[in-house]
Amino acid sequence: MRTGAAYGHVGYFHETAFYGSDDDYRSVVVPFVDEGVAACEPVVVACRDANERLIRDAVADPSGVVFLPGGDQYDRPTEAILGYRKLFAEYAGAAQIRVVGDVPHPGVGAAWDWWARYEAAVNEVFDEYPLWGLCPYDLRTTPARVLADVVRTHPWTAGTDGSHLPNARYRSSWALPSSGPTAYEAGRPVVELTDPTPAQARRAVTAACGGARLGRDEVDDIVYAASEAVTNAHSHGRPPVRLRAWTGPAHVLVAVTDRGEGPTSPLAGLVPTDRTATAGVGLWLTHRTCRDVTMSRDAEGYTIRLLTTA
The missing domain is CATH 3.30.565.10 (Histidine kinase-like ATPase, C-terminal domain)
Structure with a gap:
């Protein structure tokens, strides 16, 4: 049986969150991790070093969490999809898998276009798994155009107040973006x-x-x-x-x-x-x-x- 906000959901529960401080980040991520560990669900963290430290220092039982080595281990969306699908297959039979991860964008020095497509594509690519994926974005470093794509590609939004709400700005349709010369x-x-x-x-x-x-x-x-x-x-x-x-x-x-x-x-x-x-x-x-x-x-x-x- 699935737990938390994804209770009763079938397929991929794809959620984003926006934070403006380390405390805000912990208020969203730590309960997500702790509740998963308490429910004996596989919990995976794929974050950059600074965010991983915030999680390790605050969760109740870090030994119950799989910390992937470095949030930038997948430098291309194709490799992220391949790697995650292989990992999820190892948890066959789990009622729910929880993953919290940092998605690269220009605010951390990465190209965004193909990661924007990744955020849209995984709604379909990962839907065969009982997955709850949380993608937090830092308001201090994330460009406005990235935030606009994020709200269009995530059906759910987590709040720093503990809320988990349907995202009214989510769009299931997708279209190529317009862009000028680089x-x-x-x-x-x-x-x-x-x-x-x-x-x-x-x-x-x-x-x-x-x-x-x-x-x-x-x-x-x-x-x-x-x-x-x-x-x-x-x-x-x-x-x-x-x-x-x-x-x-x-x-x-x-x-x-x-x-x-x-x-x-x-x-x-x-x-x-x-x-x-x-x-x-x-x-x-x-x-x-x-x-x-x-x-x-x-x-x-x-x-x-x-x-x-x-």
Whole structure:
């Protein structure tokens, strides 16, 4: 039988909380952990070091908690999904699993776009488990645009007063965000092609990588990702397909734009799929190897941006 606010719930009870002080953080997280341990439920903490210390110092029985090593152990959403699914499978038969974790965002130095998609995607990805996930966000460091995405992707909200309420601002639907050029796109691109074949994309991006101090693996990753993006644009988008690339001393950014709508699900690229012949595993592998993958839609159409760094 499930306990606490998730009593009677089926599937993933996905909850967020907002805090502005260490005391506020403890007021939300410590009861969540203590009640789970008291109920003999698996309780997992995946937080950055400072928040882990707050929890360890305040909970009644830290020996009953699984502390994952470092809140940033998963540097990509794909790895977080894979890792958590493996962990949850180990708790087969548990009435409820509790997880509290820090999700990376620009306030702690991480790219947000794919983590915003992660917060939307896990509502479906983790729904097969009797999971109660708590995602607290620090109001002192979290940018406003991140907070806006958070409230749209969490069906439930925990309060510092002990409340657990349905989130009226949650939206079960998802759409690609709009975004302008990134800081990496200053100046003229070193590569600009219209309707390239995948082979032409590979050759052009390989040449562009010569201007950056990248290892062989990083070059192979961005070349593969560019080829996959062009293939997907030709197969699922609308012409013209435009490839651009910018380089710096230690990075390469590739942007592929087409006039199509782009993905309609936040799961795109975060989990492998065999629903299509060309846009499933390749996009997932791209998300696993690039330093950052951003997908957006604007007046020019759908753009996927692929970043690799030394």
